[in-house]
Amino acid sequence: MRALITLYLGIFSVMALSNAIVPDLASYASGTALQGQIFSAYFLGAFLLTLPAGILSDRWGHTYFIRAGLLLTIVSGVLLLMDSSVYMTIFARLVEGVGAGLFIASAMSYLNSRPDHTRSIGLFMALLNIGLIAGLIISGLASNVLGYRSAGIMFFLVVSIIPFIISILEPFDGQKAVLPFSREAQVITNLVYYLKKYFWMWFSSVVLIGITGAVTALYPQFSGNSPETIGLQISAMNGATAIAILLVSHVKFTPIPTIRIAAIFSAAAVIASYVTSWAFIVIGAFAGIIMIAQLAFLADAGKEQGTFMGLFNTSSYLGMTIIPFFVTFIAELFGFLTAFLITASLCLVVAGTIGLCMQCRVETQCPLS
DSSP states (O other): OHHHHHHHHHHHHHHHHHHTTGGGGGGTOSSHHHHHHHHHHHHHHHHHHHHHHHHHHHHHOSHHHHHHHHHHHHHHHHHHHTOOOHHHHHHHHHHHHHHHHHHHHHHHHHHHTSTTHHHHHHHHHHHHHHHHHHHHHHHHHHHHHHSOTTHHHHHHHHHHHHHHHHHHHSOOOOOOOOOOHHHHHHHHHHHHHHHHHTHHHHHHHHHHHHHHHHHHHHHHHHHOOOHHHHHHHHHHHHHHHHHHHHHHTTSOBOHHHHHHHHHHHHHHHHHHHTTOTTHHHHHHHHHHHHHHHHHHHHHTTOSOHHHHHHHHHHHHHHHHHHHHHHHHHHHHHHOHHHHHHHHHHHHHHHHHHTTOSTTOOOOSSOSBO
16 A cells, blocks of 8 residues: 555655746746756656656566656755756756656556556546646745745655655565567567657647647746746646546547647637736646547557557657747747747647548547537
8 A cells, every 4th residue: 555655645746846846947047948948858858768667667667667766856856956057957857857757657557557557547647737736836835935946846855755765665566577578679669660650649749748838938937927826827727637638538529630629729729828828728628638639549549558658658748848948949039929829830730730640530520529
């Protein structure tokens, strides 16, 4: 039971700490380009480690990677509290992302090996979203009340130490599967094959998940609002995503047209966010619809669900890495309006290309029924 507490409290603290810096992002660097690098560095680390950690944890066991992920999360929190140069902050965020990639991949692999995997994975994903929201709200409030920008980071750093200690005291009972070399070669072959076969599906994940990171990275500097206000505004997007996931998962729909329609509405919502932060709720809601539609399509794509889920998570992290970095750089050079317009244009590109990958058949019936 304590092993599950490690995972549940661990995912909450890892996600909360990852968002704790966002309300005060404008105070860590003077320009939007550097702020975008700070924001994206976390997702780069997660992108690099998520897929390898999932594969390796099946071979060498989950325990080492779960503990390593939590330990690196703690190390990153300490580095962020050192309050040094902007490039050290970027490095700390990279370490934080590596820790998250190790922890999330191995934790989900462990939970999927349990007989009660449906219930345990559901609770895990719920706490993931709650952690993201808590990181924004608590850090924003703490910064505003205490006048110390790292108050939220310090709080969630302490929280993250608890699951790490429990992981030392309580061993995990996940089975260790040693894969022969030929099997590893087949995994690589499958990865290349599915990358090509469903390229535009992965592209949609990169862009449509990445835009949520783009508006998150742009808004602290763009709005000029207090950390408390920014935390509440961005947490509304995460909350809308969670609610949309719960609602849409009970609705029958055809995935490809749903993604296309949601991409178009997401483009409109991004443009609206230039005028009002209330558009964050719309962006978050359509992000939830898109994720459910993508997962529904992949569920019927074949038996290699482990590979599909690895590619889905990796492409999502890639989007959260490159899209915010790109649009904040554009904002630095050409202004915020151009950055928001380009972000919206990327959504429209997805709407035009989502049906082009092999077997991405566009059904003619109404996407939601």
